[in-house]
Amino acid sequence: MPRGYAGKFLEVDLTKEEARDITFSDSVLEAYFGGRGLAAKILWDRIGEKWPEVDPLGPNNIFLALTGPMTAIYPGARICCSGKSPLSNGTVGSTASTEFASELKMAGYDGVIVTGKASNPIYILVTDEGGEIRSAGHIWGKLGEDTIRILNREVTEELTKRRPNIGLWREPGIIYIGPAGENLVRTAAVMTKICHAAGYGGYGAVMGSKNLKAIAAKGRGKIPEVDAPEAVKLLWKEVHRHLIEESDFRRMGTGYAGYMVGADTSSEPIRNWQEEWHDEKRYGGPLFETRYWVKKYWADFNCTTSCMKISCIKSGRWKGDITDMPDYELEAYCGTNLGIFDPGDNIHISAVIDNLGHSGINGPNTMGFAAELYQRGVLTKEDFGFELKWGDAEAFEKLAWLIAKRERIGDILAEGTFRAAVKISEMKGVDVMPYAVHVKGIEIGAHGTRSDADYTHDISYAASVQGGDHTSVAVDGYTEMSSAVFTDSAVICNFCFFWVPRSLVFDFAKAVTGFPITMERWRKEHGPRIVTLQRALLLMGGPDIEWRPIEDDDNPPRFYEPLPSGPHKGKTTDRELVEKKRSTYFETLGWDERGVPTKETLQKLGLADLDRAIRNLRK
Amino acid sequence: MPFPGVEVPHLCAQCDDYPCVKSCPVEALSIDQTTTAVIVNKEKCISCGKCITACPGQVPFLHPKDNKAVICDFCGGDPECVKVCVEAGYDALTLVHEEQSVNRKLFARNPIEVAKDLAVNLFGEKGEKVI
Numbered sequence: 189m190p191r192g193y194a195g196k197f198l199e200v201d202l203t204k205e206e207a208r209d210i211t212f213s214d215s216v217l218e219a220y221f222g223g224r225g226l227a228a229k230i231l232w233d234r235i236g237e238k239w240p241e242v243d244p245l246g247p248n249n250i251f252l253a254l255t256g257p258m259t260a261i262y263p264g265a266r267i268c269c270s271g272k273s274p275l276s277n278g279t280v281g282s283t284a285s286t287e288f289a290s291e292l293k294m295a296g297y298d299g300v301i302v303t304g305k306a307s308n309p310i311y312i313l314v315t316d317e318g319g320e321i322r323s324a325g326h327i328w329g330k331l332g333e334d335t336i337r338i339l340n341r342e343v344t345e346e347l348t349k350r351r352p353n354i355g356l357w358r359e360p361g362i363i364y365i366g367p368a369g370e371n372l373v374r375t376a377a378v379m380t381k382i383c384h385a386a387g388y389g390g391y392g393a394v395m396g397s398k399n400l401k402a403i404a405a406k407g408r409g410k411i412p413e414v415d416a417p418e419a420v421k422l423l424w425k426e427v428h429r430h431l432i433e434e435s436d437f438r439r440m441g442t443g444y445a446g447y448m449v450g451a452d453t454s455s456e457p458i459r460n461w462q463e464e465w466h467d468e469k470r471y472g473g474p475l476f477e478t479r480y481w482v483k484k485y486w487a488d489f490n491c492t493t494s495c496m497k498i499s500c501i502k503s504g505r506w507k508g509d510i511t512d513m514p515d516y517e518l519e520a521y522c523g524t525n526l527g528i529f530d531p532g533d534n535i536h537i538s539a540v541i542d543n544l545g546h547s548g549i550n551g552p553n554t555m556g557f558a559a560e561l562y563q564r565g566v567l568t569k570e571d572f573g574f575e576l577k578w579g580d581a582e583a584f585e586k587l588a589w590l591i592a593k594r595e596r597i598g599d600i601l602a603e604g605t606f607r608a609a610v611k612i613s614e615m616k617g618v619d620v621m622p623y624a625v626h627v628k629g630i631e632i633g634a635h636g637t638r639s640d641a642d643y644t645h646d647i648s649y650a651a652s653v654q655g656g657d658h659t660s661v662a663v664d665g666y667t668e669m670s671s672a673v674f675t676d677s678a679v680i681c682n683f684c685f686f687w688v689p690r691s692l693v694f695d696f697a698k699a700v701t702g703f704p705i706t707m708e709r710w711r712k713e714h715g716p717r718i719v720t721l722q723r724a725l726l727l728m729g730g731p732d733i734e735w736r737p738i739e740d741d742d743n744p745p746r747f748y749e750p751l752p753s754g755p756h757k758g759k760t761t762d763r764e765l766v767e768k769k770r771s772t773y774f775e776t777l778g779w780d781e782r783g784v785p786t787k788e789t790l791q792k793l794g795l796a797d798l799d800r801a802i803r804n805l806r807k
Numbered sequence: 808m809p810f811p812g813v814e815v816p817h818l819c820a821q822c823d824d825y826p827c828v829k830s831c832p833v834e835a836l837s838i839d840q841t842t843t844a845v846i847v848n849k850e851k852c853i854s855c856g857k858c859i860t861a862c863p864g865q866v867p868f869l870h871p872k873d874n875k876a877v878i879c880d881f882c883g884g885d886p887e888c889v890k891v892c893v894e895a896g897y898d899a900l901t902l903v904h905e906e907q908s909v910n911r912k913l914f915a916r917n918p919i920e921v922a923k924d925l926a927v928n929l930f931g932e933k934g935e936k937v938i
Contacts, residue, residue: 510812
């Protein structure tokens with residue numbers, strides 16, 4: 189086993205109620221690294237040509253929670269959740285910051301692979317002794333906060349009982365789902381630490397479909413050995429020095445962006461993206477900070493950046509709400525996109541979303557979509573059971589519950605924005621697709637492309653193998669391979685990565701693993717291999733959705749409407765540029781003109797076995 | 808962190824009356840005359856865990872590798888944790904030299920109890936419910 193890895197993975201077959209340890213060959217680990225890359229490889233190896241037949245919410249899907257070789261060693265440890273996505277029907281490497289990742293490695297595991305379906309609600313406990321399946325009947329249906337509280341206590345008591353005289357245990361790391369995941373809401377997130385989420389991809393619903401409420405991990409071992417310990421020590425210090433100097437970001441996190449992205453770059457979703465500009469100074473970062481942030485510099489294990497802040501509402505009608513900052517994405521999606529411009533209301537909706545286990549981007553994207561349909565009279569009070577007016581936090585709270593419990597119109601909205609749009613169009617006889625803001629089933633993150641002033645542009649989402657995911661956007665098929673494709677596979681946090689010179693990060697990766705890694709190789713081999721595999725699985729899709737190459741490799745209609753307000757008024761995404769850059773993107777990656785990987789490319793990347801499965805997709 | 812956000816540093820409070828040393832049935836614990844810190848003699852330690860229960864904060868623990876008691880020995884008077892904290896730029900830990908004081912012992916508390924107080928401090932009334 190190469191260095192950086194704990195050495196084994198835990199495979200749990202929930203149908204047979206069996207847990208066993210497995211390993212992967214050094215060559216697979218070198219080629220796919222971990223997290224997002226390894227997840228795609230595991231899924232392809234195990235599901236193979238049957239991919240189009242596998243229901244993402246059926247027992248034949250596989251849920252993966254993987255670390256990478258740099259997790260818990262490089263600052264900013266995360267867990268990467270994956271599987272066949274119930275939103276895109278391809279794969280997403282969906283990551284969340286959590287001690288679950290470091291505890292897992294200290295317990296001696298690099299990841300958990302869950303297959304089958306449990307007959308009753310269960311959770312998995314991972315310790316140095318291995319994995320075990322335990323009943324979760326008592327926590328099924330519980331909100332996030334209660335789930336954490338009960339599981340924390342239960343696991344700690346159980347471990348103390350097993351080893352009564354060794355002293356106190358630090359609490360276990362836990363990933364879990366809320367009611368949204370249990371009820372198979374396709375936008376449900378895998379949650380951790382109340383307010384951290386692996387949101388993109390809908391893996392909360394995959395956990396729910398397996399009756400898997402949570403996975404808890406507690407290790408008493410060491411962080412894995414690295415290949416060049418002295419080099420890692422030096423590199424760690426150097427990386428830390430770069431991160432600690434980011435004093436502004438460390439102080440504000442992304443919590444100041446709820447005002448800035450609207451006012452400055454005109455790329456913030458407002459009322460389901462009908463606008464992207466606002467100048468609401470009452471929604472500014474300092475207002476959140478002064479009144480609501482009860483804890484600043486909140487970090488996960490080994491994180492220098494510590495950009496998270498905890499908000500708590502201590503008085504008034506939302507008393508008792510706790511969430512992180514909210515970060516920019518939730519300030520936008522649980523705020524401006526619902527017409528909410530009050531920090532307290534925004535924190536309330538964020539806390540409701542977290543507790544229910546919705547993804548804070550994808551779930552409220554669907555809520556904004558529903559509200560626009562209400563505005564346009566397509567959906568009415570009869571569909572919801574209440575009025576759904578922009579800015580009405582109480583109404584949006586009710587809607588979040590409707591979706592989580594799949595009641596009334598919530599049952600349709602729980603299918604995610606794209607599938608809901610298909611169903612509502614049929615149901616109401618009106619084409620509502622122009623209001624659905626998604627790419628390949630994945631609702632778009634809160635950075636628009638129309639002003640062209642943000643980091644997201646023309647093909648950022650249109651060409652991405654992870655659709656609307658704002659954390660991993662398409663650039664040119666080359667440079668992004670050494671950013672998100674890499675960080676999601678090394679499973680480290682982007683916010684411990686952006687400010688560090690790339691050469692330093694890749695030296696770090698090499699010193700940890702001993703693999704002959706360079707940035708150039710990630711751009712030309714590793715990255716393209718992972719993305720090409722993801723692209724193939726995405727195009728194979730099924731059973732309910734097949735994406736059409738080119739037609740679906742595009743932005744939603746809304747992104748081609750001119751911006752109606754602000755300094756960038758009139759601007760819109762350049763369609764010709766999209767087409768041009770999309771072609772170049774496909775060409776750079778060695779895909780044909782419709783974006784289907786060519787036989788030669790597959791052979792070059794060591795993916796020759798994919799050819800038979802995607803041959804019929806080529807024209 | 809019995810609840811997210813309520814992280815509690817759990818360190819030896821350097822009590823003046825040494826309940827851990829007194830509790831040891833095999834005299835494996837002694838007091839360093841220069842630093843006044845507690846020293847564990849691993850050869851003598853029988854892993855009984857009595858020092859842990861005797862500590863008002865349950866700070867000692869048995870090391871996962873050799874199963875022997877671990878108690879802060881001040882790294883011989885120049886604690887590594889303080890050095891690394893300063894070097895990292897956090898400056899959260901500083902070395903202070905204090906006279907004997909009954910107050911010092913009050914810092915040795917079970918972290919769950921500390922967390923209960925911290926939760927109320929952070930979250931107000933809601934904090935009463937979360938731990």
